[in-house]
Amino acid sequence: MPLLENKIIAIENVWLSYTDKNILEDINLDIYQGDFLLITGPNGGGKTSLLRTILRLQSPTKGRISFFRQGEPVSSLDMGYLPQKNSIDSRFPITVEEVVASGLMGNTQKGNTKFDSKKEIDEMLDLMGITALRNKPIGVLSGGQLQRSLFGRALISKPEMLILDEPASYIDRQFGNRMFEILRDLSSNGTTIMMVSHEIEPFITLSNRNLYINHILGDR
Incomplete structure (x- = not known):
């Protein structure tokens, strides 16, 4: 069982709503140092919204997200983010x-x-x-x-944490293999990784936690 002092993120009762539509519903999730979380789910199910809320690019309608380092509350973590390509203005x-x-x-x-x-x-x-x-x-x-x-x-x-939204999109097999090796090395060295992907192979062999989100969050 993970040690509490290794917890880096606590997501508590988070809801995200637009007008009368709930995108995220009562999300609760603890993330620990060194986790590799692989998240799947249908389009429109809230995968990207969850990542963006963790990154504080948008605020939850209800609930809170807290960050920790070595068991102590901190205002933020050092995060690297790869967004979906279609969110980039070329x-x-x-x-x-x-x-x-x-x-x-x-x-x-x-x-x-x-x-x-x-x-x-x-x-x-x-x-x-x-x-x-x-x-x-x-x-x-x-x-x-x-x-x-x-x-x-x-x-x-x-x-210290890497957040990836469909990182394998558009890349060829050769670089896909290199990406796998890079993520494997980062994970083995303690980097916390949270990845949304429709293509779970081969990344599922790296992950220690596999989650499914369709507005609500559960184990895959």
Whole structure:
């Protein structure tokens, strides 16, 4: 049984409603350091809304979400986020390198210098296999190339928790294998991972908790 001091997120009686429609209904979930949560469910069932609520990109209608570090309440956690590709405006004038680098914004606790940041950006571009695209605007990228860029942005700050919304969309099998290896290594080193995916293979072999959400949350 997980130790209470290892709990990093407590979701308590969370509801999310738009007008007269409930998107999330009485969600209760404790997340522990090192968890790999794999979440499935139908379209419109509230998967993305749950992630966005945890990230505080939207506020619950009722209930609360609390964060902890080493058993003590904290105001926030260092989270990396890969959103769904269709939530990105490809017309925005930003390059691949700038997308990846934006994952370091606000990450002051690690105290990186400009040299450190440049090195980290170079290494992440290489890991994602997109070094040759670094100066390309995102509007000319394929779906898979954009997904790699967003994955690199989520990873670059070495977050304590990684939140991924359909990360395997648009990517080819070769990079899918690399993504699996990256997530396996992160998980084995204690990174907490929360993933929404319609494609549960091969990620189900990495997860220790498999959940299903269709407005209400349950075990898969």
